[in-house]
Amino acid sequence: MKQTQVRTFLLYFILSFCLVHSAMATDGYFATGYGVKSQGRGGAGIAYPGDVLAAATNPAGLMYVGDRYGMALTLFRPVRYGVIDGNQLPPGYPDVNGTYDANRVMNFVVPEFGYTRKVAPNLALGVALFGNGGMNTSYKTPIPLLGTTRGGVDLDQLFVSFAVAYRVGAHQIIGLAPVVAYQRISVEGLQNFATASASIDPTHVTNTGYSNSYGAGVRVGWQGELNRILSVGATYMSRTYMSRFDRYRGLFAEGGKFDIPANFAGGVAVKPNSKTVVMFDVERILYGQIKSIANSDANQALLGASNGPGFGWKDITVIKTGMDYAVSRSLTVRGGYNYSELPISSSQTFFNLLAPAVTKHHLHLGTTVSFHGGRQMSFAYVHAFENTVYGVNSIPPAAGGGNANLRMYQNSFELSFGRAKQSQ
DSSP, X not given: OOHHHHHHHHHHHHHHHHHOOOOOOSBTTBOXXXXXXXXXXXXXXXXXXXXXXXXXXXXXGHHHHOSEEEEEEEEEEEEEEEEEESOXXXXXXXXXXXXXXXXXXXXXXXXXXXXXXXXETTEEEEEEEEEEEEEEEEEEEEOTTTOSSEEEEEEEEEEEEEEEEEEEETTEEEEEEEEEEEEEEEEESOGXXXXXXXXXXXXXXXXXXXXXXXXXXXXXXXXXXXXXSEEEEEEEEOOBEEOOOGGGTTTSHHHHOOOBOOEEEEXXXXXXXXXXXXXXXXXXXXXXXXXXXXXXXXXXXXXXXXXXXXXXXOOEEEEEEEEEEESSSSEEEEEEEEEEOOSOOTTSTTGGXXXXXXXXXXXXXXXXXXXXXXXXXXXXXXXXXXXXXOOSSOSOGGGTOOEEEEEEEEEEEEEEEEEESSOO
């Protein structure tokens, strides 16, 4: 790939990210997978690399991708609601029970870009730029229990991964991918908590615009071919240590600290014949290690304190399974299923009106069409089936008691274009 082409695609990606928002609340707030091919098969691919976004899943997979570049856009459309019932504020207060529509903004575009090159028989390099995940709610009306303006949160996360894969044996590959991360967040509609009795810094709780954060982490991976039929892989992504969200130091625990949690996964790929590959991955995401995410919303400390209230999220396990089938040399179809445990318990739904990550079951479909000269076009569709988490004594008695219930479903469509000098 020519240097001018690389610069063009990098400029495309950076401009795209500046112009769009991401909202990828699927496996918690992480994406179900990275790259169109991975998305078409349930997010699986730790033991079978798909495309130029292999570094985002398992950097060891770069060795099998070859000389390739590609770019993609995802249209993501989450539908989310919050419902309050059983609340009993004293006479003189408004009736807050009812359904709150969080879909003032519904459509989001998420860009991706990747480039890989095999520089020696035992060495491959790559770079990947992608949205790691995110969360968005944008209520059409205020939620009186929270504040006086329309409530919502907008969290975007961008990763830039610089990867290297090295063959250490005939069938063993290790990979290393340092990651530079950028994230931003905006929170609105929490005026009821912007007081000296609720926060260590009431002026930095809500409606302060976007706050930026920067940091770094590293992903390592391994992939091995046990025989011509079976491949295995494993990967670990460290905790990504981020600078604080200074504009929300009175809201998030540890004065605005909002690191990105570690995760680890393993997978297998089975090739029963020359046309079929079946994949199965298991991932563990450690949301519980980040205080601003994991602290209970019932904690008695002030917002922004080390033990201040959070979203009450816990670690989750994600199961990803999928299949590629080569219909012909120019057409591959794929499908998959992704199951995610819920990070939110029924007692923690009140604050999670802002972050209703409650989908569990995801259906994935995809296809790739190959053209002359190594050019490819891939498509993926993901549907997250509707799910509701019903609160149990989730609203504090001081706020009138009752429950907050969370409901969500999602659809996404992803399209990519790329070119390879050699087929996978």
